[in-house]
Amino acid sequence: MKKVLKYIVAGIILLAVAFAAWKIISGLDKGEEIVISPAKAGVAEEMARLCSIDIYNEVPIRDTVNSKVIFAVQKQSGSISFDIDNLEIDDTSDTVRVVLPREIVEIYESTEKNSWQVIDTKAIGPMSFIRSDKLTVAEENRVKEKVKAKAIARLYSNGTVRKARKDGAENLRRLLESVYRKPVIVTDPTPNGTLKFGTARTFQRAFKERFDMTPSQYRTAAYEIKHSDNQ
Numbered sequence: 001m002k003k004v005l006k007y008i009v010a011g012i013i014l015l016a017v018a019f020a021a022w023k024i025i026s027g028l029d030k031g032e033e034i035v036i037s038p039a040k041a042g043v044a045e046e047m048a049r050l051c052s053i054d055i056y057n058e059v060p061i062r063d064t065v066n067s068k069v070i071f072a073v074q075k076q077s078g079s080i081s082f083d084i085d086n087l088e089i090d091d092t093s094d095t096v097r098v099v100l101p102r103e104i105v106e107i108y109e110s111t112e113k114n115s116w117q118v119i120d121t122k123a124i125g126p127m128s129f130i131r132s133d134k135l136t137v138a139e140e141n142r143v144k145e146k147v148k149a150k151a152i153a154r155l156y157s158n159g160t161v162r163k164a165r166k167d168g169a170e171n172l173r174r175l176l177e178s179v180y181r182k183p184v185i186v187t188d189p190t191p192n193g194t195l196k197f198g199t200a201r202t203f204q205r206a207f208k209e210r211f212d213m214t215p216s217q218y219r220t221a222a223y224e225i226k227h228s229d230n231q
Contacts, residue, residue: 052079055107056110057151061073066139067128070140070143071118071120075115076110078105079104080164081104081106083102087099089176095182095185096182098172098184099188100186105152162192165193166188170186
């Protein structure tokens with residue numbers, strides 16, 4: 001029996017390549033051989049990399065918590081990728097049909113030096129002159145949660161997620177065509193993003209697990225962004 005050679009492509013959507021290769025091999029006779037050349041694997045690896053968008057921001061911050069105003073700058077990093085584990089592929093005809101899965105939006109405080117810089121803090125309101133201007137760790141964390149919520153909300157409102165899904169669909173099509181060696185059609189049922197979580201009963205938990213924030217935090221951030229953009 002001939003050996004079946006498989007090159008597993010390392011990259012952000014590694015699972016997509018592995019899954020597609022498995023689908024092809026499972027449909028072949030046992031004696032048939034499939035070979036993906038190193039050159040082809042290199043092309044696939046590059047396309048896999050392009051299916052994820054890296055994010056880097058330096059965000060100026062002015063916020064109020066517990067009658068204290070904070071001015072700061074945060075460096076953020078993150079990415080928009082796709083839930084390849086739930087990729088839907090129909091390869092039963094001459095054309096492979098794929099449904100683009102939900103996007104995965106991740107925003108973190110950068111690991112760079114001075115990624116969180118507090119410029120100034122000030123107590124405000126009654127008796128502010130006898131209260132400490134300094135924020136506690138818990139208060140700073142509350143500010144950072146709001147900053148993260150705003151950053152994610154802005155990626156949806158300014159079209160970044162929409163563009164990521166459009167580019168991801170095209171790159172995924174090219175990637176899978178190089179593996180299947182036949183036409184691939186990628187459809188996107190939610191081009192503006194997939195902010196849907198099933199029934200109302202599971203909405204709160206699913207939203208928190210996915211975005212590490214509550215729906216009310218997201219709504220507040222989206223409202224503030226909408227009005228700040230209109231000013």
